[in-house]
Amino acid sequence: MSFRSETNRVAAVAWKDLTTERRSKANFNAVLFLAALMLLMFGFALGPDAASLRLAAAGIVWLTIMFSGNLAFHRSYQVELEGGALETLLLYPGARSSIFLGKLIANLVFVLLVLMALIPIAIVLYDIPVGPSIPLLFLVIFLGTFGFVTLGTFYASMASRSRAREVLLPLLLFPMLIPVLLASVEATGALLQGDPMGEAGRWIRLLVSFDVIFLGASILAFGAVIEE
Amino acid sequence: MQELKALSEERAPKWLIGLTAIAFMAVAGAQVFGFITSPAAEQYQHSQKIMYVHVPAAWNAFLAFIVVFWASLVYLWKRSEGADLLAESAAEVGAVFTGLTLLLGSIWGKWAWGVWWTWDPRLTSTAVLFIIFVGYLALRSFTEDPERRATWSAGVGIFGALNVPIVYMSVRWWRTLHQVQSSPETMSAEYVTALRVNGIAFLLLLVAVLGWRYRAARIQRRAEALHEEAILEGRQVHV
């Protein structure tokens, strides 16, 4: 197995997942709608005080994406489980982690697309000041989503094949996500306020190290976990 | 069905019964020892004695999770049923001791700091560790197939145990409300001795409860396996 053919496998899995998604679109719309709804609900729950809403905005947006993104991960395995296609996929030669990486990329694209649609809504609803730190904000959004999607893809490979998967995935996923959530929220919050303490850089570096650890551990464990 | 009958009548090993009795007496004795030998500390007064249960409970929790980590690795490597059962037992015992640590820390915190709970990195990371292993136990209870359950929970167990060093070092890496670990240099000799005695007593207790938990899991699993065997062989089975 050459490096080249593995890259092809990764691309093929990602492409297949994204095509399935593009053809139906139902999932994308549902997740986006739920996320937008949650943004509204948080707004109502926290009351009409614009200043406190703005302070809480970073945390709300990240929580919203994590709760609604949860739904996306099941779909990633669901279709294959129903058709029995996962077994066939596993029978092909080559590394198991290529399947993981392919699914990771597909989920990453999916969640990032949801975010791209969601962020303008959040900016309007919470009156978020968009300052000069936009490139860095995009970096934080990417890194935070990457950590979230890595762990989500990994845990969903187990949870979606068990009973009570709706409960099990968040139960396994959210505690492990807390470091990522914390670093993302702090970095976003600091950048939105113009980074008065110069602490955003440290949070971003922390986020990078979490992403690297989770990616490495998922690659290591996926091969063992996906086996029947 | 002879095996199943023998299994159901199996007696608990003598060493385990003995160890349990000794552990309980040791814990009671160590606590009495701590109360007699430790004077009220400056500032802390007698609240310092909470340390003799809080700290050993935390040590036990860490040790139990290290056992989970090790047993999970062994399972993924050797695929031995015993390792899986040990990981299951240690995860439950570890979760119990983590819960106890949090409760006792909360009582101490209310007296010494003035709050039951605060969002300090040490407290938060300990709570996260607790939730991760509650999730681990939920995963086990929601998955029926023994091999699949063992593989999955080994993965989750290894991931979860990666948090143990983070929790332990959190007071040194980050600015926290929780004080850093005490050492013989920062404690008077009588407190060091009493803490060590209590720690050893709790360690005995840890081994004893692990032993009992493992025994229950082993009998349960063995009975399931024997039963399945009997069905496959087409023997008459009463259910």
Add this chain to the structure above:
Amino acid sequence: MNKRFIGVFGTVLVLTGFGYLIWGGLGGSLVYFVTPTELLARGEAAYETPVRLAGNVVPGSVNWNARELDLRFHLSDGETDIEVWSKGAPPAMFQDTMGVVVEGRYNRAGIFESSSVMVRHSNEYKAPPEGHRPADTYEALIREE
């Protein structure tokens, strides 16, 4: 691109990540509280934002009105001194020179309005001076009652 490569690759990623986390000087990121000097260094951003402030109680600065549960004291990190106002009884270990963490906001008048006062003590546990037996404390306890 076989199993061994993936094993090595994954392990290297995990170890790099942990190594960076431990030795990369990221310790400053997770800050539970700020010191008075750090708070004032924020300039305009210091005011009217929820924050945790930590320092030592300046000796002799404590003003405690037990009837109205009103507590006022100065908090210092050795360089900067901030006045704190709080409502409610302080924890049992609150006293002069003790480390404390207060939650609240720094207002325009230069007063830190706190909603909660927590004691941050050290890891030192010292026995009382020589000649004081543990039994004395218990006897004293019984005599008091």
Add this chain to the structure above:
Amino acid sequence: MFETDVNVWNYVIGAYAVSWLTVIGYTLRLWVLNRRASRFAAELGGDV
């Protein structure tokens, strides 16, 4: 320094009580688990 009504012994006794309750409670659970496992084996063996 303050005339607070908090008695440190309440906290100490509370902490030790919580410890013992947890330990005894968990021991009881272990006892039940062991008994249940033996019963389970007996039931499967047709010896109820």
